[in-house]
Amino acid sequence: MMSTMKHLFVVFLCVLGFFSTVTSINNSFRGTGNGSEAWGYIEVRPRAHMFWWLYWSPNRVDDPSKPWPTILWLQGGPGGSGVGFGNFGEIGPLDVNxxxxxxxxxxxxxxxxxxxxxxxxxxxxxxxxxxxxxxVEAATDLTTLLKTIYNISPSRQKSPLYIFAESYGGKFAVTVGLSVLQAVEKGELKLQLGGVALGDSWISPEDFVLSWGPLLKDVSRIDDVGLNNSNSLALKIQQQLADGEYEAATGSWSELEEVISDSSNDVDFYNFMLDEGNDPSTSKTKAWGRLGKQRYAKADDAADLDSVMNGPIRQKLKIIPANVTWGGQGGSVFSAMEGDFMRPRIAEVDELLLKGVNVTVYNGQIDLICATKGTEAWINKLKWDGLSAYLNLDRTPLYCGKDDTVTKGFVRSYKNFVFYWILGAGHFVPVDQPCVSLQMVGSIVNTPNA
Structure with missing residues (x-):
């Protein structure tokens, strides 16, 4: 029986074009019988196991002149599960139900x-x-995973990789992008990097915390007392960062969040138009989303994501160790990274631009935690030689499909840098504005017409 199962799995992998043989890597892999999905573990360091899940697009077009793209999705937190929340909560083929x-x-x-x-x-x-x-350590591990996946898959090597990130995942994305380029240059990784896309990303913590008070005062969510208290703590954080006191800055950031919550009567950090927990579409879909803190994500009648991942999904995957619970170590991931949490990654964005990598930034209009005001502030700090020309260009309005009566956003681009302003969206852009988000993705990855 085991011999037959192994034979069928080898056939599946050959059809998928993902691995040449099962025995090429000493790791655990599984997949669906029709070749539409594959998943598994890769031991990126001794006793450190990283889980991945690949979906093959049903719209895939095989065109040698315009290869079909692959998106690598990186969740925030740190400690947020892309396999769980990004997949079932945002952009995967199935929702949490x-x-x-x-x-x-x-x-x-x-x-x-x-x-x-x-x-x-x-x-x-x-x-x-x-x-x-x-x-950087996280990027090294992920690059090890990509080497394992790509170096033995000629078909995958032809598919340009676009690294998409959300929230804290943006800091991972830029460090992974540079790590990938370095590995490619050394001949250690066979991969085409199509670009890096940063969605509501925590690239410059200093600029975000400085934006919170003024933004909330402008939209009447806090008063002058709240603004003064917020600005005082934000300036303290700014000084701690200037002094390289990153772990202390993380503690002050947490204190500032409490001040903001108290001053605003619990504003939702993911949508400043709402109260925390009062989103009418909120349900039991928990995720490590609020930069390390648990929160509830949108879904009208959603099942509990923890129950789904540790129940039917775990049963489907069949390779999760008995002592591993989905999200069980997420809090420890955040704690381990407290010393790097507030470190900026603007220089890494500059380096990607200098190397000619396509960099896209997209931001939800009503996000607070990674507010557009803060994002624009760190963009203005770029040393990229195209910044001045970019800032002087007009924006192009965006619409959903053929409906040109309602503005859904704006876009501005120059050379290898693009910025999308997504109206009506909070922190989770694909959830709040799925139509214009999908159009944006098609433009970024240059998807061939199906």
Whole structure:
């Protein structure tokens, strides 16, 4: 029986074009019989196991002149599960009720979800000393995973990889992008990097905390007392960052969040138009979303994501160790990275631009935690030689489909840098504005017409 199962799995992998043989890598892999999905563990360091899940787009077009793209999705936190929340909560083929999602990004690309860093989601470490402490360490682990996947798959090597990120995942994305380029230059990784896309990303913590008070005062969410208290703490954080006191700054950031909550009567950090927990579409879909803190994500009649991932999804995957619980080590991931949490990654964005990598930034209009005001502030700090020309260009309005009566956003681009302003969206842009988000993704990854 085991021999037959192994034979069928080899056939599946050959059809998928993902691996040449099962025995090429000493790791655990599974997949669906029709070749539409594959998943598994890769031991990126001894006793440090990273989980991945690849979906093959049903719209895939095989065109040698315009290769079909792959999206690598990186969740925030740190400690947020892309395999769980990004997949079932935002852009995967099924929602948390395991029903088809009409707005899945699989319409535009193959999608590779990874639970990174190790300890996130279904990923796990066998020793607490193996949690990563920096974005760069996380990037090294993820590059190891990509080497394992891409170096033995000629078909995958032809598919340009676009790294999409959300929230803290943006810091991972820029460090992974540079790590990938370095590995490619050294001949250690066979991969085409199509670009990096940063969605509501925590690139410059200083600029975001400085934006919170003024933004909330402008929209009448806090008063002058709240503004003064917020600004005082934000300036303290700014000084701690200037002094390199990153762990102390993380503590002050947490204190500032409490001040903001108290001054605003619990504003929702993901949508400043709402109160925390009062979103009418809120349900039991918990995720490590609020930069390390648990929160509830949108879904009208959603099942509890923890129950879904540790129930039917775990049963489907069949390779999750008995002692591993989805999200069980997520809090430890955040704690291990407290010393790097507030470190900016603007210089890494500059380096990607200098190397000619396509960089896209997109931001939800009503997000607070990674507010557009803060995003624009760190963009203005770029040393990129195209910045002045970019800032002087007009924006182009965006609409949903053929309806040109309602503005859904704006876009501005110059050379290899693009910025999208998505109206009516909070922190989770694909959830709040699925139509214009899908159009944006197709433009970024240059999807061939199906």
């Amino acid at each position: 395991l029903k088809p999602r009409n707005s899945t990004w699989l319409q535009k690309a193959d999608i590779l979800f990874v639970d990174s860093p190790v300890g996130t989601g279904f990923s796990y470490v066998e020793d607490d000393n193996l949690f990563v402490k920096t974005d």
